[in-house]
Amino acid sequence: MTPRIVEVRRNILKHNDELARRLRTQFQEAGTLVVNVVSSPGSGKTALLERTLTQLRQSCRPAALVGDLATDNDAARLARSGAPVRQITTGTLCHLEAHMIETAIAEWNLSEIDVLFIENVGNLVCPSSWDLGEALRVVLMAVTEGEDKPLKYPTIFNSADLAMLTKIDLAQAVEFDKRAAETNVHSVRPGMPILEISTKNGEGFDDWLNLLTAHTYAHT
Ligand SMILES: Nc1nc2c(ncn2[C@@H]2O[C@H](COP(=O)(O)OP(=O)(O)OP(=O)(O)O)[C@@H](O)[C@H]2O)c(=O)[nH]1
Ligand SMILES: [Mg+2]
Numbered sequence: 001m002t003p004r005i006v007e008v009r010r011n012i013l014k015h016n017d018e019l020a021r022r023l024r025t026q027f028q029e030a031g032t033l034v035v036n037v038v039s040s041p042g043s044g045k046t047a048l049l050e051r052t053l054t055q056l057r058q059s060c061r062p063a064a065l066v067g068d069l070a071t072d073n074d075a076a077r078l079a080r081s082g083a084p085v086r087q088i089t090t091g092t093l094c095h096l097e098a099h100m101i102e103t104a105i106a107e108w109n110l111s112e113i114d115v116l117f118i119e120n121v122g123n124l125v126c127p128s129s130w131d132l133g134e135a136l137r138v139v140l141m142a143v144t145e146g147e148d149k150p151l152k153y154p155t156i157f158n159s160a161d162l163a164m165l166t167k168i169d170l171a172q173a174v175e176f177d178k179r180a181a182e183t184n185v186h187s188v189r190p191g192m193p194i195l196e197i198s199t200k201n202g203e204g205f206d207d208w209l210n211l212l213t214a215h216t217y218a219h220t
Pocket of ligand 1: 039040041042043044045046047048074121122123166167168169170197198199200201
């Protein structure tokens with residue numbers, strides 16, 4: 001790679017970081033908890049958010065943005081919860097960027113949103129470098145993907161605040177080694193909390209909702 005290209009990339013990332021910092025301040029001032037959900041394609045991000053939005057709507061005001069290269073299928077799934085939802089289609093881009101979040105929320109009144117979920121584009125590589133102004137970054141890892149993902153994609157696990165082992169209802173069927181997975185997560189990010197969750201049978205949902213509630217800003 002030539003030095004010129006490296007420099008352009010660095011400038012783009014710097015611009016993203018500055019905007020993300022401004023967004024983070026805006027979210028904090030509005031009292032909106034922003035959660036960036038990342039994983040490889042098909043690990044269960046939308047399924048997790050479908051159930052989460054439906055349950056959270058009983059006690060607070062959640063909303064969601066969802067990024068995909070194409071289609072608004074995931075937005076349609078999430079909108080069935082009744083929460084405000086917007087799809088961001090990225091075309092050829094493998095991650096969301098801060099300016100896309102800024103545009104997508106432009107018409108929303110943040111003070112009316114307690115928790116904003118951002119489902120990132122399914123990818124364990126690109127989203128790790130792009131700050132979206134979130135307060136929490138959650139990385140999902142489905143039991144069907146094997147235990148070694150943290151070792152192969154350390155950057156995303158290292159930049160996350162919480163790891164989730166999803167599709168835990170399938171763990172036995174695919175002979176998933178939970179202890180090995182936890183060891184791998186902690187070898188990359190010592191001490192990171194790990195939740196086990198199933199959107200099929202609801203396992204782990206109470207812990208997940210409690211964790212969100214603990215991070216939600218108190219509204220007066
Ligand atoms: N058994 C089981 N299947 C699940 C669970 N969560 C999701 N799935 C299934 O996994 C598949 C993919 O789930 P999605 O929620 O669409 O995954 P995603 O991460 O949003 O996928 P992309 O948006 O394409 O990256 C679907 O067929 C879901 O029904 C779970 O907890 N248990
Ligand atoms: Mg999805």
